[in-house]
Amino acid sequence: MSILIDILLAIIMVYLAIQCLLTPRLIQSVFLFFAFGLGLALAWVRLGAIDVAITEAAIAAGFLGVLFLDALKSFAPKVSVKQDNLEDIYKLPRRNIKSLILPRVILVLGLALFLFIALEAVWMIPDGGGLTASAEALLPQSGVEHPVTAVLLNFRAYDTWLEIGVILLGLLGVFVAGGIKLYKKPGASKPDPMLRQVILFVTPVLFLFGAFLLYIGKTGPGGAFQAAVLWGAIGILLHLGGKPIFAMIPRWLFHLILTMGLGFFLVLGFLLIADGRTLFEYPPAYAGLLILIIETLGAISIAAALTAIYANLNQMEEETNEVEPTT
């Protein structure tokens, strides 16, 4: 009977994915992508992967939606003030069909290859459940009670460490592209009273719920990345409300916050090596405490990186808008 839900969900998601790619209007695409993210979160729930569902919900609903909407600004051509109808602005220009044949062939071939690899990967899953049994057996030594957190922050801590590094690299890419000036703009617009109330109300909720998700990661689904998106949302909200948070704190503090998670992980790894262990092999007695510290510092760093990515991209666009005459 519950297969009815799954079938309906699958149909809706495939339809959404096709529509999202084929729709002629970019703004429609953004909204369809948001809906697709929601469907994906529901699908993860049906598959029993609640950790992934929370991450998907946080990133698709919060961060990516705002980033895409922001990107729409720079895709839009010059608009006259009179033009109220936003719909037609985002229409893509029609191209010559002939020039698109080669990219399409390459795309189809690539997708076919990807599908083949995916099918192969699904086929190759061993019957015994892979490493599940050995991970479960070592769970008491890991310092946490939730197997996903144990794998992410203890057994495969190296991967998580590099993941934090990848987000930092993304931010460096934004910096290199020219968005490093984080000064406060002198002619900033007046704060909207309603937006101010919303921010005053939502910020504590976001902070508390993020902290809750961070702490609950010890015993159930949740953890640093999910908490980081919620905390990053605070930064983005403040930025949208005309209070660029990184323009208010000194530069060294900003850099310290950004690199704190990666740095603590690294120093801890070296200290463990100096103690005669391997990299990220925590002593079982302190494992729980160490994981909590790593997760907290990592979450703050990731949240700061997400906010900075958004703020810098936003600022780059504002600068381009100033240079180009918008009539």
Added chain:
Amino acid sequence: MNVFFIIVSVFLLLNIALGLFRVWRGPTIADRLLTTQLFGTTGMAILIVLAGYLQELTLLNVAITFNVLAILLVIGLVKVWKIKKGDTP
């Protein structure tokens, strides 16, 4: 009781499918935004129903995550809208 949960979930999913029509047609941007918010709300409802069905209370965390972050999309869109209309420089 299980049948009840499943019927409610399927009904809510059908609601989402109907709402897709508005995203596809939606004469103005506001229609699409409101539909997306409807998706968020309906998705939360489905998650809560599924939490009862699967006896998995952590699903409520997923629902709250959606809930608290839905506001970001609205504010982001209103900002884009304002700039496009020329209300703010």
